[in-house]
Amino acid sequence: MREYIAFTKKEFKENLRNYKLFSLIILFLVFGIMSPLSAKFMPDLIAHFAPTLKVTTAPTALDSWTQFSGNISGLGASLTLIVFCNILSNEYSKGTLVIMLTKGLSRSSVILSKFSIAVIIMTIGFWLSFLCTYGYTMYFWPTENLNHIIFSAFNLWLINIMYITILILGCVLFRPAFASVLLVLVATLILSLISIPKQIAPYTPNFILSKNIDLVSGKVAAPEFIIPMIVTIVISIICLLLAVILFKKKAV
DSSP states (O other): OHHHHHHHHHHHHHHHHTTHHHHHHHHHHHHHHHHHHHHHHHHHHHHHHOTTSOOOSOOOHHHHHHHHHHHIIIIIHHHHHHHHTTTTHHHHHHTHHHHHHHTTOOHHHHHHHHHHHHHHHHHHHHHHHHHHHHHHHHHHOTTOOOSOHHHHHHHHHHHHHHHHHHHHHHHHHOSSHHHHHHHHHHHHHHHHHHTOSTTTGGGSHHHHHHSHHHHHHTSSOGGGGHHHHHHHHHHHHHHHHHHHHHHHHSOO
8 A cells, every 4th residue: 555655646746747737637627618608609609600500599508518518528538548548658668667566566556556646637627627617607607507417527527437447458458558549449439339229228338428418407317327327337447457457467
């Protein structure tokens, strides 16, 4: 436990030095601010630049959360993967990992520390982004009430953690950074294909993404998300355990 804490501190300081912490948080903040702003002013922009297009409905708070959900699950998740895709390949290229392992650092501590730092940074950025969206949405639409906003955001946060665990597994399996991102894309495609049958769809992580806004609007009840959440957590645990087990056997 002591070496895990020490290595995690070292990773945190390194992410401060290479600006990964600040860059990812700033990007998430931009998403958090732009989601309600784009929802609020997009009709005006369309009317100005494309007057032939008619916007028949006024923007609502739900539009703001729709923007937030799309930005976080799309660009937010993608940028998180890009930022951390070299989380092990840099150690391989510099040779620092071999030195630390020969000094007695356990391999499980390496993986768990890398995972922890990625989750911590993503979590800070994610919830700051959520607070920005929440604040601006309340400012623009103070009288509108939506359902389960925090629970909805928590589900998106779980999905991002699942992506990180798959990325960590990819970093263990493949040395090139792009290969780990490719594994996440393949895993996402597989989950999407599994979700096609209507009998299976309500129990997959894709249900969280596809029905997230329906949860906020009240079209879907919160208990329907329990099983997809459990499946998402199980997938995350399996990927992290596989990463630890395989890294222990991997030649560095």
